[in-house]
Amino acid sequence: MTAQRTDAPIAVIDIGSNSIRLVIYASGGRYPFPLFNERSNCRLGEGLGDDGLLRADRIAVSLEALARFASIMKSMGVVKVHAVATAAVRRAANAADFTDPAGVILGQPVEVLSQAEEAHHVSRGLTLNMPTASGFVADLGGGSLELVDLEAGKLRHSTSFNFGHLSQIGVDEIEAMMAAVPWLSEGRNSTLYGVGGSFRALGLAYIEQTGYPLPVLHGLRMPGRSVVSMLKAFCRDTPDLSGVPLGRQKTMPMAAQIMRILLSHIQTDRIIVSGTSIRDGLIAEKELADLEGADFLQVVSTEISRDSHRFDEVPHALFTLLQPLFSPREPGDSEKSVVDRRKFERLLEAACNLSDLCWNEHEDVRGDLGARRVLGLPVNCVTHKERIWLATAIYHRYVGRKTNKARPPELGFILGRRRRAQATTIGLGLRFALTFSGGTVDGLKGIKLVNDGQTLTLQVSKECAKLVDNHARRRFQQLAQSADLAAEIDI
Numbered sequence: 086m087t088a089q090r091t092d093a094p095i096a097v098i099d100i101g102s103n104s105i106r107l108v109i110y111a112s113g114g115r116y117p118f119p120l121f122n123e124r125s126n127c128r129l130g131e132g133l134g135d136d137g138l139l140r141a142d143r144i145a146v147s148l149e150a151l152a153r154f155a156s157i158m159k160s161m162g163v164v165k166v167h168a169v170a171t172a173a174v175r176r177a178a179n180a181a182d183f184t185d186p187a188g189v190i191l192g193q194p195v196e197v198l199s200q201a202e203e204a205h206h207v208s209r210g211l212t213l214n215m216p217t218a219s220g221f222v223a224d225l226g227g228g229s230l231e232l233v234d235l236e237a238g239k240l241r242h243s244t245s246f247n248f249g250h251l252s253q254i255g256v257d258e259i260e261a262m263m264a265a266v267p268w269l270s271e272g273r274n275s276t277l278y279g280v281g282g283s284f285r286a287l288g289l290a291y292i293e294q295t296g297y298p299l300p301v302l303h304g305l306r307m308p309g310r311s312v313v314s315m316l317k318a319f320c321r322d323t324p325d326l327s328g329v330p331l332g333r334q335k336t337m338p339m340a341a342q343i344m345r346i347l348l349s350h351i352q353t354d355r356i357i358v359s360g361t362s363i364r365d366g367l368i369a370e371k372e373l374a375d376l377e378g379a380d381f382l383q384v385v386s387t388e389i390s391r392d393s394h395r396f397d398e399v400p401h402a403l404f405t406l407l408q409p410l411f412s413p414r415e416p417g418d419s420e421k422s423v424v425d426r427r428k429f430e431r432l433l434e435a436a437c438n439l440s441d442l443c444w445n446e447h448e449d450v451r452g453d454l455g456a457r458r459v460l461g462l463p464v465n466c467v468t469h470k471e472r473i474w475l476a477t478a479i480y481h482r483y484v485g486r487k488t489n490k491a492r493p494p495e496l497g498f499i500l501g502r503r504r505r506a507q508a509t510t511i512g513l514g515l516r517f518a519l520t521f522s523g524g525t526v527d528g529l530k531g532i533k534l535v536n537d538g539q540t541l542t543l544q545v546s547k548e549c550a551k552l553v554d555n556h557a558r559r560r561f562q563q564l565a566q567s568a569d570l571a572a573e574i575d576i
Contacts, residue, residue, distance in 0.1 A: 093164045094120055095372060097364045098154060100187075100195065102130030102173035102251055103227030103282070103336075105147060107154040108364055109161055110372075116384045117368055118463060121161065125150035126332065129183070130173030130228040130251055137178040144183045151190045167367050169196045171203050172229030176247060200231070200245035203363060208233040208240050210365030211278055213373070214381065214465040220276030221269075221351055224363070225283045225340060227251040232347075234268055242268045250283050250340035259346050269350045277353045280362060283340035286333040288358035290315060293328030298498035301472065303360030303465045312356050313348060316341040360465050381466045382431065386438035394441040395524050402529035403437040404430075407514045409536040410568055412507070432471060433511060436478040440515045441524070443483065452484035453491035460495060473500045474508045481512025482519070486563060510567040517560040521552055528552060541570040550576050 092112060099106045106124040110117035127147040132140045158166065168187075174180045174197050188194045198206070207224045212235070222233040228249045234242040244266055248254045263269060279287065288302045291311065299305075318325040319341035326334045333340075348356075373379075390400050411429045413422040443455040456476040467475075477496050484490045500508070522528025531549030535542040543561055545553055553576060565572035 094158075094161050095368075096158050096163045096166045097367050098151070098166065098168040098191070098195075099362070099364050100129065100147070100168070100170040100174060101226050102133075102171070102229065102249060103128055105129070105150050105154075106364070107157070109158065109163060110368065112372070115379075116381055116388060116464075117372065121157065123154075123157075125153075128227070128251070130249075133173055133177060133228065134253075137176060139173065139177045139179055139183055141182075147183065148186055148190065151187055155190050155192075166191060166193060167196075167371055168193065169198050169363070169367065171198055171363070172226060172245075172247065172249065175199070176228070198363075200229075201243065203229075204231045204233050204243035204245060205240070206363045206366030206370065207231050207280060208235060208243070208366070209369050210361040210363060210367075211235075211280070211359055212238045213365055213369040214361055215278075218276075218278065220278060221353070222278045222280060222359070223284070223344075223347060224280040225249060225343060226281055227336075230343060230347075232266070232269070248343070250336040250343070252339065254339075256342055256346070259343060263346055263350050269347075275351055275353055277348070277351060277356045278359045279344075279356055280359045282333065283337065283344070284356075284358050285360075286329050286337060286340075287312070287315065287344070287356075289330060290326070290328030298495050299460070299469050299472065301460065301469065302358050304467065304469050304472075305358040306469070307356045307358070309348065309352075309354040309356065313345070316345045316348070320345065365465070380431065381464050382435050382462075382471075383438070385462065385464050386435040389442065390438040393439075393444070395444060396526060398526040399519075399524060399529065400434075400437040400440070402526050403440060403515060403518055404434050406518055406529055406532065406534055407433060407437070407511060409534045409541075410510055410514055412536075412568065414503075429507070432474055432478075432508075436475055436482075436511055436515065439475065439479055440482055440519065442479060444524075448483075450491055452480045452482075453493060455483055456480040456493045456496060460493065469499055470504065473498070474504060477505060477508035478512040478515065481509050482515040485513065485516055485560075506567070510564065513560075513564045513567050517557075517564050520560060521557050536568075536570065539571060540573050541565040541568055542573045542575055545574065545576045547576070 094109045095112050096109045104124045104126045108119055109121040111120050127150050129143050129147045131143055168191055174183060184195045208222050211218055211222055216238045218238055219236050222235060224231040226249045228251055230246040230249055232244050233240055246262055285302050288305045291307050292300060319337050324338050326337055329337050411426055413425060439459060442458060443451040446454050456479055459476040459479050460472055473496060518529060528549060531546040533544040535544060562572045
């Protein structure tokens, strides 16, 4: 990163048609953790009609918000700002009435993104966290809709429409404009990744109406049929807006009309809400070039590990020890088994990094607190199933097999029986290994696990023989039983 100080915060200001958002990121580590995140609903694009003019009152409100943001950035020591404007300013004939004073307030010009640049940053923000994503990305804002066609993380097509949830536009006009894009109908049954506040509002409504157990919007998968039914209810003369946030209810019917028409063209059977944005794309392009292709789950969990582990080198030693606990669904080294092992080892590495997350909390609540912190990890590169898997592993790392401890209810949902059992086994493996070794790397290097598919053998060096007592034997027995294996200790 190229800031004046290596730990100086970096800010992104996203000036949209509906809102202006400031996000200030920490830059001391390899992952830009948000230090501050605020949105001001300035509605800069409201009333931008045939005359193409930004309204004076909307400009005044927006400049007032920027002045507040500039003061906050100064207080936090921000030395680098990426300030961009999108559809409303791009289309406005009097854009300079806003951008000139905005530049004075911020001490630098505001960059007005073209349609192509905006689409690029939207897709880049998604693929930064989902590198192999395939399907359509739809970023629905107040004054525009950006559509991107991705194949294995690569941009194939993109377009932008000059309408959004603040627009006054007829259904027939929306239909005609989308019908003029030939590649939209080519991706039949593709996944749709929904970006922006309207899709997040749709996700919140889905969670409330269906009782979905995990209140994390990013990665929320919604069946196409359920979404279409909800959108129809939003578009009625008397709309049913159950679960839609109050601040979105006024514009949700128009957003729903746009979504309905889009879904009718691509005929998707699944919609995934994305917590990414144009801001992620900006950070990826301008600050994270050295992390191209990085798995942010490992980046974030490693940074957490540095702050939480009591002793050095323990996560790597745990990872080496527990790898034999992988159990393939099919015998042999089939392609599916190779993929399963790769996914398992990715989550195992993260679990090892997070395994001392709550060592300094009260023992009665460590499992519950640890699991909840994992459920809320500030990353957009994990699925809901992966969050539950990691949270389950960390819960059992602290709780073991006890049933009288506080437990997040989310752990009982989403995962299938096999993967829940696998996560539980890893949690018990972490618990056994860290207790056996006292949490030190010397104790971990003196033991090895061997899994022949029938028996789990603990090989113990002579130097570590004194660590094997009845307590250690019992916990190892629990671990082997969880893995559906016989237990054997070889000193």
